[in-house]
Amino acid sequence: MSAKLDQLLASLQTVLGEKITKQTVALDEVTIECRAEDYLAVCELLRDDTALKFEQLIDLCGVDYQEYGEGSYDGLRYAVVCHFLSVSLNQRLRLRVFAKDEDFPILSTLVGLWPVANWFEREAFDLYGILFENHPDLRRLLTDYGFVGHPFRKDFPMIGNVEMRYDPEQQRVIYQPVSIELRNNVPRVIRNEGAHNG
Template identity: 55%
Template sequence: MSTTQLENLAAALKDVLGDKLVGLQTHFGEVTIVVRAEDIITACTNLRDNSQLRFDTLIDLCGIDYSAYGDELSARHGLRNKRFAVIYHILSVEKNYRLRIRVLAENNEFPSVDSVTEIWPTANWFEREAFDLYGIVFTGHPDLRRILTDYGFIGNPFRKDFPVTGHVEMRYDAEQKRVVYQPVTIEPREITPLVIREEHYGDCES
């Protein structure tokens, strides 16, 4: 967006959201706002319905696990003691505005955010994906269940503490004539790639 569009959008957001707006940043021609989890429904409804904004389309929604952030970086982004977040990318076709919303889940042990499926129906499968991969519960979702992993899958594979090998593995048992689950048989090992350094490699010949 142009500088004028960014300034107009920022002004409209401050006017429409008021004290529901926790933070607003503009980087690389994009606006990102932070909203409290308790205010997400009110904020998103205003973003969709207000005549200054008209954010009628949800483009994308995803979860984030901030557990690997350092203390300094977390504090700088307002993430201190908050591990999980939901990111929304929305579009106003009428105004030609794009916006990113960040909502931090209050409880790290049981992260939950209200579902926005009543506001943007396209959130349905996106929220199921974030639930499946990060374990974020979307309160009020009409059908919150796994969408990418198997129904018998244990854990949430995009969490930073999830083991690369997983917790269980699946195989076909010829005797039982069915698929069975069993503990992972892969032993974790450190793999160091072979690095070859040639003296004067890449130098131009004179």
């Protein structure tokens, strides 16, 4: 590990202490986790503390950990993952935080700290159903106004629930139940057991 990475890990421990619930280093990238109730406070310290100075939120996305390993995240399903950049200290950090409730996943908004979080959080809401408390304009971003469900959830059907088409008699676009048959999208692999790789 480089001296710069060691310095970042030491600074994180000094500034955040027990607010960090998990810390990993892989491929010279640091990932930390915190509790949902500490999320906003941790982000504020990451931005404002002189030892960290993460001025930029590069990305924020939702993740659905349903069926991800055997109990690897204590049964928690929805998480938000943030990527931060400190331009002044030339360092990067990843933060993961899990929403406590699978049925009503909710976390604090980061729009007050980094305005760029606005559309990132709208995307996470639209695609995963993660709600962001005190968000100024939390509405769908990528799906249609009447869309039902959240298409990136692992339990959302791959063929969707409704389809739209133009109806020439009504002279407008209409929505109807999906007419596509359920199908297996896993390719079948055919091997000739007697063949040799040459």
